[in-house]
Amino acid sequence: MTGDDMYRYLIKRILLIVPTLFGAATLVFFLMRLIPGDICVIRLGSGGTSFTEQALSECHAALGLDRPLWLQFIHFIWGFCRLDLGTSMWSGRPVAYEIATRFPVSLEIAVFATVIAVIIAIPLGTISALKQNSWTDLAVRTFAIAGIATPSFWIGIVSLLAVLNLTQYFFGQPWMPPINYVSVWQHPLRSMSIVILPAVTVGYRYSAVVMRMTRSAMLEVLREDYIRTARAKGLVNRIIVNRHGLKNAMLPVVTVIGIEFAFLIGGLVVTETVFNLNGIGRLLVQAIGNQDYTLTQGIVMLIVTIFVLTNLVVDVLYAWLDPRIRFA
Amino acid sequence: MDLQDPPGRQFHNGDPLTAADVAASLNEIAFPPKGVLSPRSDNFMMVKDITAPDPGTVVIHLKFATTAFLPALADPFNWIYEKKILDTDPHWYEQHIMGSGPFKFAGYQIGQSIKGVRNPDYYHKGLPYLDGFVGIFAPKQAVQLDAIRADRAATEFRGYPPSAIDQLKEQLDGQIKVQTSDWNCTLGAWINHKKKPFDDVRVRRALTLAIDRWGSAPGLSKIAVMHTVGSIVFPGSPLAPSKAQLETLAGFWPGINKSRAEARRLLKEAGAEGLSFELLNRNVDQPYKYLGTWLVDQWSKIGLHVTQRVVPTGPWFAALRSGDFTVGTGGSCHGIVNPPIDVQTWLPRSVSSANFGYYDDPKEIDLYDKMLHETDPTKQRADMWNFVKWVLDDQAHFIETMWWYRIVPLRSYVNGWKIGPSHYLNQDLSTIWLSPPHCGKCTAEPAPAL
Numbered sequence: 160m161t162g163d164d165m166y167r168y169l170i171k172r173i174l175l176i177v178p179t180l181f182g183a184a185t186l187v188f189f190l191m192r193l194i195p196g197d198i199c200v201i202r203l204g205s206g207g208t209s210f211t212e213q214a215l216s217e218c219h220a221a222l223g224l225d226r227p228l229w230l231q232f233i234h235f236i237w238g239f240c241r242l243d244l245g246t247s248m249w250s251g252r253p254v255a256y257e258i259a260t261r262f263p264v265s266l267e268i269a270v271f272a273t274v275i276a277v278i279i280a281i282p283l284g285t286i287s288a289l290k291q292n293s294w295t296d297l298a299v300r301t302f303a304i305a306g307i308a309t310p311s312f313w314i315g316i317v318s319l320l321a322v323l324n325l326t327q328y329f330f331g332q333p334w335m336p337p338i339n340y341v342s343v344w345q346h347p348l349r350s351m352s353i354v355i356l357p358a359v360t361v362g363y364r365y366s367a368v369v370m371r372m373t374r375s376a377m378l379e380v381l382r383e384d385y386i387r388t389a390r391a392k393g394l395v396n397r398i399i400v401n402r403h404g405l406k407n408a409m410l411p412v413v414t415v416i417g418i419e420f421a422f423l424i425g426g427l428v429v430t431e432t433v434f435n436l437n438g439i440g441r442l443l444v445q446a447i448g449n450q451d452y453t454l455t456q457g458i459v460m461l462i463v464t465i466f467v468l469t470n471l472v473v474d475v476l477y478a479w480l481d482p483r484i485r486f487a
Numbered sequence: 488m489d490l491q492d493p494p495g496r497q498f499h500n501g502d503p504l505t506a507a508d509v510a511a512s513l514n515e516i517a518f519p520p521k522g523v524l525s526p527r528s529d530n531f532m533m534v535k536d537i538t539a540p541d542p543g544t545v546v547i548h549l550k551f552a553t554t555a556f557l558p559a560l561a562d563p564f565n566w567i568y569e570k571k572i573l574d575t576d577p578h579w580y581e582q583h584i585m586g587s588g589p590f591k592f593a594g595y596q597i598g599q600s601i602k603g604v605r606n607p608d609y610y611h612k613g614l615p616y617l618d619g620f621v622g623i624f625a626p627k628q629a630v631q632l633d634a635i636r637a638d639r640a641a642t643e644f645r646g647y648p649p650s651a652i653d654q655l656k657e658q659l660d661g662q663i664k665v666q667t668s669d670w671n672c673t674l675g676a677w678i679n680h681k682k683k684p685f686d687d688v689r690v691r692r693a694l695t696l697a698i699d700r701w702g703s704a705p706g707l708s709k710i711a712v713m714h715t716v717g718s719i720v721f722p723g724s725p726l727a728p729s730k731a732q733l734e735t736l737a738g739f740w741p742g743i744n745k746s747r748a749e750a751r752r753l754l755k756e757a758g759a760e761g762l763s764f765e766l767l768n769r770n771v772d773q774p775y776k777y778l779g780t781w782l783v784d785q786w787s788k789i790g791l792h793v794t795q796r797v798v799p800t801g802p803w804f805a806a807l808r809s810g811d812f813t814v815g816t817g818g819s820c821h822g823i824v825n826p827p828i829d830v831q832t833w834l835p836r837s838v839s840s841a842n843f844g845y846y847d848d849p850k851e852i853d854l855y856d857k858m859l860h861e862t863d864p865t866k867q868r869a870d871m872w873n874f875v876k877w878v879l880d881d882q883a884h885f886i887e888t889m890w891w892y893r894i895v896p897l898r899s900y901v902n903g904w905k906i907g908p909s910h911y912l913n914q915d916l917s918t919i920w921l922s923p924p925h926c927g928k929c930t931a932e933p934a935p936a937l
Contacts, residue, residue, distance in 0.1 A: 196801035203526055214524045250597070251582055261596050323637060333658070335637040337602050338630065339623055391808065422779050435623075435630045436674070437598040445598075452799045 166343055168478055176467050179276070183241060183463040184456070191452050198222065198248050215323035222248050235456060244457035247450045257442065262461075264340050267354050268361060268430075269423035273416065275362030276369050281412070283366075293380060299370065306367025315360045315433035316332035338435040355372025357434045361427060365419050372415045376408035383407075385445060410480060415459040417473040418466075425462035488552065496610045499591045502569060506539035510910060511528045513537045513547070515577065515892065521747040523577050529830055530559040533859075542571045552862050558740065558825030581790050589615035589917035598624055598856045609917070616903070616920040616933050628772065635663075641901050641921075643842035647912045648773065649709050655896055666906040669715060669723050670891035671865050672820035674778055676766070678913075680846040689757040691883035693740035694814070696750035697789040704744055706888055711777035714892030717916050718875045719819075719830055723891055723908065725864065726826045750789045763792040767815035775816055778888065782816075810857035814886075817843055822911035827859050833878050833885055851877055851884075900925045902932070930935040 199218035219225045223234070238245050244254035248286040267455035319335060326334035336352045343350040380386065381404055389399045439458060446454040496504040513851055517531035533556050535548040549556060549851070567587070572579050584592040590603030590861045604619040623640055625631050632651055636658055648653075648877060655663055676694075684690045702919045708714040716739070720727040733739045735827075740746045742864070754760050768779035776797065783793045798806070806812045818830045832841045833933040834855055835848045854877055859869035878884050900922040918932050920926065 195809075195811075197808070198801075200804050201801050203524065214526075217522060217524065252597075257597065270706065319633060323633060327658070333637045335633055335639060337627060338634055338639055339596075339621070353695035368492070384732075432627055435625045435627070435634075437624075442598070448799045448801055 164477065168435060169475065172471055172474055176471070177382060179467055180239075180460070180463060184236060184460060185232075187456050187459040187463075188235055188452075191447075191455055192452070193230065194447070196450045199224070201449055202249070209230070223482050235453075239460060245453040247454040248452055248453065249448075249451040254400050254454050257454060258439065258457060258461055260438055261439050262424075263342055263440045264431075264436050265424050265427060265440065267343055267350070268358050268427060269356055269420055269437065271358035272362040273420050275358055276365035276419070277416065278285035279362070279366040281373050282404075284370040284412075285377055285400065287370070287469070288377035288381065289373045289400065290338065298443075299374075303367040303370045303374075304396065306363050307371075309364070310429075311364050312429040314363060318356055318379050330346070336434075339377055340437060353434075353436070355429050357436060360433075361423065361430055366421070368419060369412060369415055372412050373408065376411050377404060380408045390413070395444075402440070408481075409474050410477060413476055413480075414473050417469045421462070421466040423468040424465050425458065488872075490810055495608075496587055497608055498569060498585060498587050499606060500585070502606075503542075504567065504587050505542040505570075506545045507542065507570045509545050509567055510537050511573050512567045513565065514543075515573060516565060518659050520534060520577055521624075525561065527564060529831060530562060530825075531604060533559075534548070540542050543900045553827065553859055554862060554864075554867065555825055555827035555859060556737065558823045562821050562825075563822045563914070588915050590620065590915075591619075600624060602653045611917065613933075615917040616655075616914075617916060620916055635659075635896060638898060639730075642759050642895065642897040642904075644895060646712060646891075646895050648711050649894060652894050652896055663896050666893075666897070666904075667719070668893045668906040668908050670712070670893045670910075671721050671822070671908045672818070672891040673717070673719065673887065673889070674713065674774060674818035674891070675722075675885055676782060677807065677812075677815050677817045677843040678843055678883070679810060679813055679815070681810060682760045683688075684757060685813065686884060686897050687757050687759070690759050690762070690896060691754040692737050692880075693750040693753040693757070693759070693789065694791075695788065695879070695883050695886045696746045696753070698738050698739075698742040698782070698785045698793070698886065698888065699746075699788075700739060700888060701787075703740065705891070707781060708778065708892065709773040712891045712893075713774045713778065713889040715890040717887070717890045718879060719833055719885070719887055720826045720875060721824050721829065721908070724824055725824050725839055726868050727846060728875060732872060736876065738879075738886070747789050754789065754791075755911065761792065763789050763794075764813040765794050765805050766795045766801065767797050767812035770797050774891065778816055782888075783884075796805035798863065810843075810845055817844060820909075822909045826852045827867075829872075830855070846882075848882065848884070851882070865879060877936055884888060 199449075200223070201216050203214055203218060216225070223231065226234075235245070244258075246252065246256055247320050250257065283302070284297050287296045290296050307426060323333040323335055327333065337349060338353075338358060340353055341349050386399060386403055389403050425439045425443055427436075427438055427443050430436075431438040431441045439461070443455065443458045443462075498504055498508075512530075514537050517528055517534050517537065519525035519528055533549050533551055534552050535550045537545065537547050539545050547560075551855075558886050566580065568580055568585050572585070586592070589606055589609045589611070593602040593604045595601045601622045601624075602619065603622075605615055605617065609615065623634070625634060628647065631643050632655060635643065636655060650835065652665055656665070663818070667712060671706040678691050678694065678907070679686050680686050680691075696849070704714065704716050715722045716733070718728050718733060718736070732739055738746065751760075754762065766779055766782060769775040778797050779797065783795055786793045789907060796812075803815075807815050807817060815916050819829060821829050831839055831843075833839070833851075834842060835851055836842050836845055837847055838852060852872070854874040858867060858874050861870050863866040878886055893906060894910075894912065897904065903917075903920045905913060905918075921929075923929055
């Protein structure tokens with residue numbers, strides 16, 4: 160691969176991001192407005208209090224909801240182009256600030272869950288492929304299918320109850336991790352103790368997906384001609400598996416890891432609820448429930464951007480790993 | 488209103504709290520300036536003007552005498568801010584916190600926690616006992632209960648159903664105590680009069696006659712916060728109807744079989760036998776989902792075919808407000824027990840925007856006004872009964888079910904807190920103290936505050 164080839168490939172992929180983001184922005188803007196409800200009605204009346212039509216109009220005017228839809232859309236797109244996501248209609252704070260306070264929680268869980276998933280999935284997936292149809296393979300596949308089939312919120316609730324009951328049984332007092340998040344930069348150990356259970360809960364399902372992908376990719380690669388050639392040359396099995404098998408089987412596995420990682424940033428609503436973590440997923444659900452258009456748009460655009468960038472990184476890795484892709 | 492005793496009241500920023508601040512804040516609530524929203528301005532409908540003739544006195548003139556005024560004044564949402572701030576920026580309080588109470592605002596982590604530290608200049612000398620507090624946001628009941636069990640939280644002030652409390656007691660034998668109270672919140676169902684055949688009073692009466700309140704309350708109150716059978720007046724209030732009076736209202740009769748036979752007769756007479764409709768409900772566990780499921784079951788007993796549409800708070804409110812529903816769950820929840828003001832919710836739509844029955848009823852307004860202006864307690868009680876009977880029985884405008892019940896668990900080392908009939912009340916935490924060893928270097932109960 161020459162430097163020019165890689166450069167052209169990168170430029171092409173980066174340019175494709177623009178229409179993707181614009182399409183996502185258009186979709187989220189108009190879909191949000193199709194949902195029945197009105198943030199002003201919720202703000203003014205959610206405590207069961209009555210309010211006048213004048214109060215409602217003033218609220219609409221204050222939030223800019225009395226302007227024509229096309230004008231609101233242009234305002235949103237123009238703001239997004241300037242990286243200004245606006246102000247939350249519910250809290251009155253900048254959307255960027257609202258997201259920034261929740262993002263570290265989701266990112267920490269996503270990173271930990273990914274590490275756990277990779278540590279479990281790749282060795283087990285490889286062993287499962289190498290010992291195809293054996294008892295070991297059966298056990299690993301059962302473990303993986305259970306991980307995919309079991310809802311992570313159930314695993315979360317059960318693991319939390321298990322910790323409470325076991326600590327009460329052995330130490331006389333029930334214990335659970337703190338439910339008030341602190342950043343890993345402030346109190347590393349406390350922060351770890353908060354996110355470890357949710358990370359394991361999510362990491363188990365995540366590892367099951369990656370494990371199955373690793374196994375099927377390895378099975379395919381192990382049947383390739385170059386593997387047979389390597390064996391015929393008398394190479395030791397460890398080198399065949401690690402250097403020739405695993406490296407080539409990693410292409411689809413990297414894709415799955417990338418997609419799952421991006422999903423974790425905004426997709427952990429239930430896990431965040433079970434463990435009382437104030438992450439992006441819960442914020443998104445709150446924003447939708449409150450009909451907070453600006454905040455919902457901001458979070459969705461953040462998730463879309465993470466997906467797009469993760470895909471870009473995966474594509475670049477693909478091109479780096481497999482020269483056939485960048486020349487296609 | 489004399490503010491001179493005790494002297495030395497001051498805001499957390501050190502500025503003195505004067506009558507001018509109180510008058511300015513109350514004026515903003517009662518008579519909001521243009522551009523300022525005051526959902527509680529209706530509470531002060533009887534107020535003519537509010538002035539502060541000197542730094543220690545606030546004078547409030549009323550348009551008419553009513554027992555509703557003093558409870559309205561005691562509402563915990565009547566926050567007091569500095570006049571000089573309100574004068575320069577009437578929206579200041581929307582983004583800032585200012586108080587004169589026992590704890591100073593120390594921090595807020597969005598969606599996580601709020602912190603307060605002891606105010607050494609609090610005007611009740613010796614209070615508060617605590618050095619500070621942390622309030623944790625945890626929306627799910629299971630998480631809250633786990634946190635209390637593991638002592639990550641010492642209490643939760645809203646309340647739980649008996650089943651959850653029983654479990655907590657079993658898990659924390661001797662380490663938990665419980666306080667209970669009637670709750671100034673009620674929930675029932677709005678009937679949209681604009682939808683046929685619900686414009687027919689016979690159909691509305693049939694819906695309320697089908698509900699077995701007395702028979703269901705014991706079972707329902709074990710799993711939900713719904714508890715006390717009552718009218719639209721808080722059951723503990725002197726203005727509430729007696730049980731004998733309640734039993735004369737449609738749907739509150741002692742024999743449910745007789746009640747349901749009457750419901751079937753009315754439906755047949757109105758040509759609405761086997762009626763099908765949708766119940767709009769809110770996606771909130773306690774007690775909305777319990778109420779919805781129970782109502783559907785009760786209506787099936789008179790041959791009605793009811794389905795539930797459970798939606799998040801936003802769409803639920805929007806549907807109620809736009810009238811895009813047939814029957815929908817709803818009710819009211821208040822801080823101070825003030826029935827003459829609390830029942831405003833059920834005034835016709837032209838008066839109360841919180842009424843989702845979508846009807847006009849001049850006679851109901853007349854009955855309400857008579858009750859509101861009556862100052863003799865006996866006569867006012869009789870007037871309130873006439874109003875309640877008209878709304879729940881004669882016109883069956885609303886399907887009242889049960890009032891809620893608070894059961895609040897506290898870790899056994901938490902002392903000095905007293906439950907009230909609202910989760911909005913008694914939240915200043917000034918009188919709370921902790922038993923050793925949770926209180927640091929303390930050895931016994933603190934000295935009483937001055």
